[in-house]
Amino acid sequence: MRSRILAYSSLTILIAALDIITKTLVEKNFVLGETRQVLGNFFRMTYILNAGGVFGSKLGSNVFYLISAIGVVALVVFFLFREFGKNRYIDLALFIVLGGAIGNLYDRIRMGAVVDFLDFNFFKINVLGYQFDRWPTFNLADAAVTCGMILLIVTVIFKLGRNEKTSDNPPEITQP
Numbered sequence: 001m002r003s004r005i006l007a008y009s010s011l012t013i014l015i016a017a018l019d020i021i022t023k024t025l026v027e028k029n030f031v032l033g034e035t036r037q038v039l040g041n042f043f044r045m046t047y048i049l050n051a052g053g054v055f056g057s058k059l060g061s062n063v064f065y066l067i068s069a070i071g072v073v074a075l076v077v078f079f080l081f082r083e084f085g086k087n088r089y090i091d092l093a094l095f096i097v098l099g100g101a102i103g104n105l106y107d108r109i110r111m112g113a114v115v116d117f118l119d120f121n122f123f124k125i126n127v128l129g130y131q132f133d134r135w136p137t138f139n140l141a142d143a144a145v146t147c148g149m150i151l152l153i154v155t156v157i158f159k160l161g162r163n164e165k166t167s168d169n170p171p172e173i174t175q176p
Contacts, residue, residue, distance in 0.1 A: 077098070
């Protein structure tokens with residue numbers, strides 16, 4: 001159990017650190033709004049500040065998003081303390097989400113917005129009258145939160161990893 005906590009905690013720290021490092025490199029080497037092609041028009045790096053939420057949504061003020069980010073971190077930590085060890089996939093998913101949430105929370109505390117820079121042109125989307133010509137620009141923290149949530153949803157839907165032992169120790173053999 002301790003080894004799993006250590007491994008998952010290390011993953012959380014790695015995700016948050018890589019996110020913060022990549023954002024810092026973008027801030028130091030790009031001018032706000034600058035775009036550089038990496039793989040033609042398919043993948044570009046575009047430095048933007050997102051003061052809103054996912055996909056640039058604007059549901060409230062910077063304070064709303066800061067409080068929401070703190071709430072997400074607190075909620076994930078709460079569930080980890082309450083449920084850790086019951087399902088390794090859920091544990092892993094929550095630690096991945098936590099790493100991403102910490103990376104974006106760091107930006108919100110530091111500057112009231114999140115640095116986004118990964119800019120992909122996967123396909124055109126037309127949903128409910130909204131058209132996206134490019135995928136919304138995002139960062140490593142966003143990718144981690146998305147991957148963690150996908151793992152969590154898949155785990156719940158397909159009931160993966162249920163009824164696990166809560167210890168890494170082998171069961172004791174007793175004589176009758």
